[in-house]
Amino acid sequence: MRTALGVSYNGSAYQGWQSQPSGRTVQDHLEKALCAFTTLPRVSTLCAGRTDAGVHGLMQVVHFDTDIARADNSWVRGTNRYLPPDIAVQWARQVPDDFHCRASATARRYAYVLLESAVRPSLDSGRVGWMFRPLSHEAMLAAAQHLLGEHDFSSFRAAECQALSPVKDLRRIHIQRRGAYWRFEFEANAFLHHMIRNIMGCLVAVGQGLRPPEWMAEVRDARKREVAAPTFSPDGLYFVGPVYDAQWGLPDAVALMDWLPG
Structure with missing residues (x-):
């Protein structure tokens, strides 16, 4: 089954989103947390848009496939338990197998x-x-x-x-x-x-x-x-995040922009 997550992060301490040998990226920390929560040896994620070192994410959307079933709020709380304070899963949704966090974005x-x-x-x-x-x-x-x-x-x-x-x-x-x-x-x-x-x-x-x-x-x-x-x-x-058609039923990140200065 396919699960989508909305992830926010302060990118100051990280070498960008995409996994690196150093392990000091947002993707590395997220996948490590997902492995700890699911007890699986490997959980591979795809993201809607890769960010560079120092760039922040209000609503990065990722998806991954696993046979493990969990309630949406369980994915949020369970994954966040293993994440550092500057990265947090905001929401989780079960999505159809034809959803792709990158290709489905308009x-x-x-x-x-x-x-x-x-x-x-x-x-x-x-x-x-x-x-x-x-x-x-x-x-x-x-x-x-x-x-x-x-x-x-x-x-x-x-x-x-x-x-x-x-x-x-x-x-x-x-x-x-x-x-x-x-x-x-x-x-x-x-x-x-x-x-x-x-x-x-x-x-x-x-x-x-x-x-x-x-x-x-x-x-x-x-x-x-x-x-x-x-x-x-x-x-x-x-x-800020990707834009999806309403058919996918995913939250929009626009409301989160209210806390930004300016």
Whole structure:
């Protein structure tokens, strides 16, 4: 039988989501906890979207197959018993065998939280990005418009990206400010490796007045990584979660965004 889990995590202490020989990834800890709870020698999970080192997850969705039957709340409590404090299973659901956490997703959402302050973050260290210069909301909104729609995002793609195509459909960018915090929200059918962090680097460059908003279109059309701004910090990046059709009956992560600054 197939089980889906919604997992949240603070990625500051981990080398990303995907399992590594070091064992210091979110997937390694989750699978170790599942093995401890089920007493199975191996439980293999697949995720909706892999995150890099330092990137956080509000609602990572995973699935795995096992013959062991447990109530949904038992999967949650039992697995969390063996997880470190900065990783937690939020929910569990039994799903049909044709559900696939990655292939069944119709879209994915990310959020980036940025602190604009003359002083670096302290209590928020690792949980927000930082910019010490003032940013223009109007300029960043204008620049973002050049990225909406289906484009070749090669200029925002990491060299080690394994995606088969750089063409993605970026459906939504929302930018808002609350106090000293900025929140950037992104939704697309899929994202390339480092795509959000590279877009953030360009948006911040425009927001500071280092580049005009029209420069974003030039970067997009160049399809060369070297023309874009440097990759921005992972600290404020959150994988909000995948979007699924209602037929699967899975919780949505949008409500969880309310606690984020901005």
